[in-house]
Amino acid sequence: MNDLNRETAGVIADIDATAQRMADAARQAILPYFRVMNLHQDNKLEHGYDPVTQADRAAEQAMRDILAAERSADAILGEEFGTKSGTSGLTWVLDPIDGTRGFVSGTPTWGVLIAVSDRQGPFYGLIDQPYITERFIGAAGRAAMTSAAGTHPINTRSTPALSEAVIFTTFPEVGTPQEGAAFRAVAQQCKLTRYGMDCYAYALLAAGQIDLVVEAGLQAYDIQAPIALVQAAGGIVTDWDGGPAHEGGRALAAANVDIHAQALDLLRGTPK
Template identity: 40%
Template sequence: MTLSADRLAALDAFIIDLNRASAEVILPLFRADHGLEDKGAGKDLPPASHAAFDPVTEADRGAEAAIRALIAKTYPEHGVIGEEYGEDRPDAEFVWVLDPIDGTRAFISGLPVWTTLIGLRHQGRPVLGSIGQPYIGEIFLGHAGGSRLLSRGIERRIQVRDCPALTSAIIATTDPDACFDGAERAAWLQVRAAAKLARLGCDAYAYAMVALGKMDMVIEAGLKSWDIEAAIPVIEGAGGVVTDWHGQPIGQHGGQMVISGDRRPLEEALVALRRSAK
């Protein structure tokens, strides 16, 4: 079934409601007592593994519960995949993919670069997404009709910027020491050496900055579906591209990922990344 313009518009309005519902839960807990737990505790993992400390807070769980409740009330036939509460009808025609707080480490550190990621699949394909930062007051939204930013009551279209070469690019990743294995880290270092500037620790907020035309590329590995699916329509709607490290469309299960506003630096980066592609 084709997704009509009217239905897409209704879902676009609904994703804003979902962002507001999650923000009502999260904001009172940011820089407050957030009920921190470690999901990695007790797991047989190397001490240096990025998964050895896997924080989750009351805000993560409460926000996802709020989003799920509103979806169930409004669209009970839709499926949901979320980081905190798993899968519910993942083969439905419409499936919401949720990460209530992407960047929980930033959240517990009091840094406002965490985001709420809400994506929608239609017949298995990402068609609508949002990257929300309610503390700053921003929601980045995207679909095939374009991407836009809602901020402090103002709405405006956004687009990626031109970047003729990797040497002109501002690039980002979350934590190369923790998130990349040895070969992946070597590939990242090669790309970083060629780039103009690299920023670390921004999680999915860096995705939004590519869509906004302030950064040029984000490179990550080890992603889950909820880490990236919401960003795909935002980046593509702004004129950018999302691929795996082979340069192919990223699958539903995440993995290695490159977001780029311009294809020219992407092609240069892929020369290094393909050597460590899985």
């Protein structure tokens, strides 16, 4: 290993150690609120429904407290408490509960998202599901899953054609009517379509269980951890025009370049 590789490995190891402590702290903050009847919710939307709970806020604050103690020079972008500037060139991108609608419904498909990005985008991603104690981590071309069965490497699969693919999205309507129609054009070519998994769908893609995740209307904190994880596991994530997706908006995550190209052909050029 040359000096540059050693330096990169050391940076990733330090980031991973901090991220794991953050994920542990978020678990402790969240779980007392999960499946609590009549849990108080605030709705972020004047029209529609986008809940936030004390669990969201407590988890993000717990993670920020660790960053303040261990990595105060890094910037932060979080869903609940916004941005904090930094001087290191690195940004921690946090979504304390991705899938709060699932959380308040009692389904264990939500997750804690932690990403670290630089000017090129996210290079470290962690998805943690506290209730079923599954954690997925990807960085530097390696991805792994930790569960009750231990820790083992994960990789995306090599499904060659849409006709053999399993595709996920969170909401059946996907986004605008045009975006919904574009999603359905892809889904109609696939073997199986499923809905409602939030970030857990990306974890399943990284673990080689499914082939595609297609979404629209995302924020940066929704997608940066999934991007780093999926790419480290061998997949590809772009927007619907084949460009970077880490700023949010539309995302196409695919298990391999072949199936990505087939889906992209159907999505490309969808009116915004």
